[in-house]
Amino acid sequence: MDHEPFLEIRDATVWRGETRALRDFSLTLRHGESVAILGPNGAGKSTLLKLLTGEVRPEANPQTVCRLFDEELWSLEELRHRIGVVMPEDVARFEREEVARDVVLSSLRGAFGRTRDMRFSAKDRAAADAAISRLGVAHLAARAFGTLSSGERRRFLIARALVHDPEVLVLDEPSTALDFTAAMGLTSVMRELLDHGHTLVLVTHHPGEIPPEIGRVILLEKGGVRVDAPKRKALKNELLSELFGLPLRVTWSDGWCEVRPG
Numbered sequence: 001m002d003h004e005p006f007l008e009i010r011d012a013t014v015w016r017g018e019t020r021a022l023r024d025f026s027l028t029l030r031h032g033e034s035v036a037i038l039g040p041n042g043a044g045k046s047t048l049l050k051l052l053t054g055e056v057r058p059e060a061n062p063q064t065v066c067r068l069f070d071e072e073l074w075s076l077e078e079l080r081h082r083i084g085v086v087m088p089e090d091v092a093r094f095e096r097e098e099v100a101r102d103v104v105l106s107s108l109r110g111a112f113g114r115t116r117d118m119r120f121s122a123k124d125r126a127a128a129d130a131a132i133s134r135l136g137v138a139h140l141a142a143r144a145f146g147t148l149s150s151g152e153r154r155r156f157l158i159a160r161a162l163v164h165d166p167e168v169l170v171l172d173e174p175s176t177a178l179d180f181t182a183a184m185g186l187t188s189v190m191r192e193l194l195d196h197g198h199t200l201v202l203v204t205h206h207p208g209e210i211p212p213e214i215g216r217v218i219l220l221e222k223g224g225v226r227v228d229a230p231k232r233k234a235l236k237n238e239l240l241s242e243l244f245g246l247p248l249r250v251t252w253s254d255g256w257c258e259v260r261p262g
C-alpha cells in the first residue's frame, strides 16, 4: 500500500466568499510519505484542510479531480479509521463541562461529546486511555475539558484522533499555544507516529518543528503550490525570503532546520 495516493487533487479551484482561496490547485499525497505544508497567512492552508474535511468543495469543472482514499464525495466520519484531522477550532465543539476523557471516548461514536445513552466496552475504554496516556495527559482525564489549558486541550484532541489508530494523521498548526515542554512532547509524539508507520501531514508556520523524518515540504503561495520538493530544497534562504517577504536565513542541524532573520 505504501506510496499509493490517498489524496489526489488536480486543477481544483475553491472560492471562499469573494476570494479564490485555491486556484487550479494540484497536489498528490501518498501513504508512507509524510509532508509538511507551510505558507504565509492567507496562502490557502486552511482551505486545503477544509477541502479534506469536506467543509468546502471545489468549483465544478470537468478537469477537476478531488479524491480522498479514492472517494470523490467522502465523509471523514466514515473514514476516521483511515484519516484523523486535528484542527485547533475543534476545541469549540465541546461543552466546557465535558469530561476530558469523554472528549476522546465520544470520538469512537463519531460524536463531539458524550451523551447519556452512549455505552462503551472495556475495549473502547482501554483504547481511549491508551491514546490519552500516549499524549501524557492521563492525570487530567477526569477534569472538565473547559478547565484545561490550551495545550492540554490540544493533546486531548490529538488523542481523540489517535483512538482510531488512523493510517494518516493531519495536524493543523499543532504547536500553537503549546509551551516549550508541551511542544517538545508533541514532537516526540509525532516522531513516534512516524516511527510506527503512520503518515503525517503537518500544517505549520514553523519550519523548526518539522521532524527530520518528514522529507517532503510543500510551500503554498496565493492559493497554489509554489514549491513541492525534498525538505532541503524547499527550505532555502532565497525561496523563504521571497515567500515571506523578508530576508531569512536557514541553518540545519541533525535534520532539523532553524530559520532566522538573514
Ligand SMILES: Nc1ncnc2c1ncn2[C@@H]1O[C@H](COP(=O)(O)OP(=O)(O)OP(=O)(O)O)[C@@H](O)[C@H]1O
Residues within 6 Å of the ligand: 016, 017, 018, 019, 020, 021, 039, 040, 041, 042, 043, 044, 045, 046, 047, 048
Ligand atoms: N470565510 C471566508 N470568506 C471569505 N474569504 C475567506 C474565507 N476564509 C478564507 N478566506 C480567504 O481565503 C484565502 C485563504 O485563506 P486560508 O484561511 O485558507 O489561508 P491560510 O493559509 O490558512 O492562512 P493563515 O496562515 O492565516 O491561517 C485568504 O485570502 C482568506 O482571506
